[in-house]
Amino acid sequence: MLEQLEAIRERFHEVSQQIVQPEVASDVKRYKTLSKEYKDLEKIVKKYEEYQLLLGQIASAKEVLTTEKDEEFREMAKMELDELEPNQDVLEQELKELLIPKDPNDSRNIILEVRGGTGGDEAAIFAGDIFRMYQRFAQNQGWQFQIMDQTEGSSGGFKEIIVSVQGEDVYGKLKFESGVHRVQRVPATETQGRIHTSAASVAVLPEAEEVDVQINMNDIRKDTFCSSGAGGQSVNTTYSAVRVTHLPTGLVVQCQDERSQIKNFEKAMTVLRSRLYEMELAKQQAEISGARKSMVGSGDRSDKIRTYNYPQSRVTDHRIGYTVYNLPAVMDGEIGDFIEQLRIAENAERLKEGAV
Structure with a gap:
């Protein structure tokens, strides 16, 4: 799943650069297609970045538990982990749903x-x-x-x-x-x-x-x-x-x-x-x-x-x-x-x- 998400983020950055090019802005059909792709990818990329931030916070809390001797700091890290880890499952499920191929007709009138x-x-x-x-x-x-x-x-x-x-x-x-x-x-x-x-x-x-x-x-x-x-x-x-x-x-x-x-x-x-x-x-x-x-x-x-x-x-x-x-x-x-x-x-x- 992570490889798929990285590929999506890379494509999102490509589309972000293409969409501001003058030759794209003057081509109504191409601009419309890229705008739709940008909007669809943006939802996934934002959720992926939220997920990465969460993983970083979890890793930091685990490092505190591994290296810190002060019991008060360790207790704070435990409390933080108890709060963060359930969110990991929620975000992973949300990402899986976002990665389900969309019905191409969903955007139609x-x-x-x-x-x-x-x-x-x-x-x-x-x-x-x-x-x-x-x-x-x-x-x-x-x-x-x-x-x-x-x-x-x-x-x-x-x-x-x-x-x-x-x-x-x-x-x-x-x-x-x-x-x-x-x-x-x-x-x-x-x-x-x-x-x-x-x-x-x-x-x-x-x-x-x-x-x-x-x-x-x-x-x-x-x-x-x-x-x-x-x-x-x-x-x-x-x-x-x-x-x-x-x-x-x-x-x-x-x-x-x-x-x-x-x-x-x-x-x-x-x-x-x-x-x-x-x-x-x-x-x-x-x-x-x-x-x-x-x-x-x-x-x-x-x-x-x-x-x-x-x-x-x-x-x-x-x-x-x-x-x-x-x-x-x-x-x-x-x-x-x-x-x-x-x-x-x-x-x-x-x-x-x-x-x-």
Whole structure:
């Protein structure tokens, strides 16, 4: 591990020197690539330097115990060692986690899709609640949220809503959210006070660029229609809404959020590219994992991943058995604990597999 860390520190110093060169600053693409590498390496180098400082302090304390005759100095050195040595294990574990190869998609923006599942009107209302949960989390992270397309439910919420989320490490933080989210509560539409169970599905797709997915425009069928709101209410009377069909896969994407047909087409193509990219990623992951299915990393949107129980104010993530009793805060966007616990679980799996 130490040899790996030394190599990383050496590379960090190389990147530090390159990034200030005038020819690099004038090359936007190269500067962006080096800036990202600098930021990623800096986290590891800072932790490594903290670790080296700690090892130096431990060595100094041990030397005092070996050479010092004064009992008071020896006692102080013992106390210092008792305090320092537990930190060595903590820092070593943190370094091992930092050395786990990052998912190259973690830094990407995402396309987030939320759909009402089983449960009729209540499912659409819950899909709206889940959407707002992610929207508030994104606001707290300083991310940008842009609606690509939406179909409202007849009693509120959304039958489907698709958004682009842009910011730092968006996919890395939200990639474990794909799956079925189940709710247990008394719906607003229930007259006899009975608890109902309904669901919403979430898909988190890393946003693909044109260089990632090459689409032959001969494989695309484009249909236009008038945009409409909930209940068929006309939004505008021009044919600005766009439906795109990818003929080889049968994937269909529509977008009607913009008044411009061109903008709607661009948005639809962005979503289509991301869905095609996700399909390719799923194939690669299946080949890599073989028969083993990761506890937290499958991203299978048919898996029931979390239950939101309103009567008990309980939220449980079934993949890692993690439960909290602060449902109102979770629905207000405080999902950081779940994201952190899922990240820890994934890192533990990868460490067991000998990634580091």
